[in-house]
Amino acid sequence: MAVTLGSFVSFARLASAKGTDVIAGAIRWDAWYKQADSSIAAQHSLSSARYYKRAPFWCSVSADSQVDCTGTAAEMDREIHSAAACGLKYWAFDWYASDTSFRVAWNLYQQSPDRNLINWCGLVGLGVLGSVPFSNNKWQENMHEWAQYMQQPNYQKVAVGVLNRPLLYILWDDNQLKWYFGNDVHNLRKAIDFLSELLVHAGLHAPYVVILHGTSGASAARGLGGAISNYISRFKPEDTGPYLDLDRQTREFWKEMMDTGEQIVPIAMVGWDTRARQERPVPWDPATPNPNPRQYYALATPTELAAHLQAAVEFIDNHPTSCPSRVLLIYSWDECDEGGALVPTLGDPTAAYLTAIAPIIS
Numbered sequence: 001m002a003v004t005l006g007s008f009v010s011f012a013r014l015a016s017a018k019g020t021d022v023i024a025g026a027i028r029w030d031a032w033y034k035q036a037d038s039s040i041a042a043q044h045s046l047s048s049a050r051y052y053k054r055a056p057f058w059c060s061v062s063a064d065s066q067v068d069c070t071g072t073a074a075e076m077d078r079e080i081h082s083a084a085a086c087g088l089k090y091w092a093f094d095w096y097a098s099d100t101s102f103r104v105a106w107n108l109y110q111q112s113p114d115r116n117l118i119n120w121c122g123l124v125g126l127g128v129l130g131s132v133p134f135s136n137n138k139w140q141e142n143m144h145e146w147a148q149y150m151q152q153p154n155y156q157k158v159a160v161g162v163l164n165r166p167l168l169y170i171l172w173d174d175n176q177l178k179w180y181f182g183n184d185v186h187n188l189r190k191a192i193d194f195l196s197e198l199l200v201h202a203g204l205h206a207p208y209v210v211i212l213h214g215t216s217g218a219s220a221a222r223g224l225g226g227a228i229s230n231y232i233s234r235f236k237p238e239d240t241g242p243y244l245d246l247d248r249q250t251r252e253f254w255k256e257m258m259d260t261g262e263q264i265v266p267i268a269m270v271g272w273d274t275r276a277r278q279e280r281p282v283p284w285d286p287a288t289p290n291p292n293p294r295q296y297y298a299l300a301t302p303t304e305l306a307a308h309l310q311a312a313v314e315f316i317d318n319h320p321t322s323c324p325s326r327v328l329l330i331y332s333w334d335e336c337d338e339g340g341a342l343v344p345t346l347g348d349p350t351a352a353y354l355t356a357i358a359p360i361i362s
Helices: 011-016 037-045 073-086 101-111 139-150 174-181 185-201 214-224 243-258 275-279 302-318 352-361
Strands: 023-028 090-094 119-125 157-160 162-171 208-212 227-229 267-269 327-331
Touching: 023 119, 037 101, 037 275, 073 101, 073 352, 090 101, 139 162, 139 185, 174 185, 185 214, 208 214, 214 227, 214 243, 243 267, 243 302, 267 302, 302 327, 302 352
Parallel strands: 023 090, 023 327, 090 119, 119 162, 162 208, 208 227, 267 327
Antiparallel strands: 157 162
C-alpha cells in the first residue's frame, strides 16, 4: 500500500499570518529512517490496521498492515520545508549513538542543502555529557564535541541576558547523575562551565540549559542558571480522555512550573496515546501488566491543536519574567507510536496539523 503525499504547507500561506517571535520547536525521535536495530521494534508497534496511519508519509504498508519506514535525503528535505513553512524554528533531536538507526535522520538533516531553514538543538541524557567515572575527565571530550555542534550556524541560539546562548535540553535521570557525575550536581555544573569556556572562546556565550524534569528540576536548573520544562506535560490517566482534558492539564502544568520561581520553557502536547506500544511493546519500554486499552487521550483535531498552541504563545507573551527565552517546546514532531506527531503521516498526508498551526507560530 503506497500513499502519495499531497502538497505540504506553502510558504505563501504565511503572508496572512499575524506572526510571533516565540521560538517554537518540536521533539524529534527518529525511528522512521531505517529498518534496523531499535527502529524495527518501533515500526512494528505501528504495524496494525488500527495504527499504521500514524506512520510518517514516506513509510510503506504491506497488505497485512506491516509498516516499513526507510527514509532518504528527499524525505528529509520535504520534512525541512514543511516544518519551516509552518513556522517551526527548531527541532530538538533526541540524541543517540552515531552507529544506531536513530541518528540517520540527523545525518541526513545535516547533509541537506536546506538545513538552515530550520535550526536544531540537542535533547540529551546526562550520560551523553558525563563519563564513568567522572574523575577520568573523559567528559571533557563530550564538551568539546558539543561546543563544535553549538558553533554551527543552524544550531538554535537564544537571547537570555546576552545573545548567542546555544539551547540545550537535558533529560534528567537521577541514576545517570549517579553514574556519570558521581551523584553530584556540582560536577554537572563543572562540565557546563567547561563547555561555557569553550563557547566563549568561539565567540558565543554559556548554553541555555533546560532541565527536563518538570517542577522537580527546579533546584538543578537554579544551580545551572537555566530553565525547567519536561518531555511531556503532567496529566492523570484517563479512560478515552478527550484532547481538551489533556489541553487543560497541560496549561495547568505551565503554571505549576512557573510557580517554582524558575525560568521555564512551556511544553505543548499534540496528544498522548500509547496503545500501539501497549499492544506491541518495545524492548526498552517493558509491557504494562494488564494494560487498559481505554486509557489514552484522543489526538488533537487541527482546530484544537491550533487553540492549544495559541494558548502557549499567549502564556509566553504574558509571563516574560518566567519565559525570558521565548522558547516553546512541542511534543512532538515524530513520536508517532507513542503520543502525537506533527509530521505529515499516512493518515494526514496533506499536513492538516501544520496548516492549522502556521498562523499561530509562524
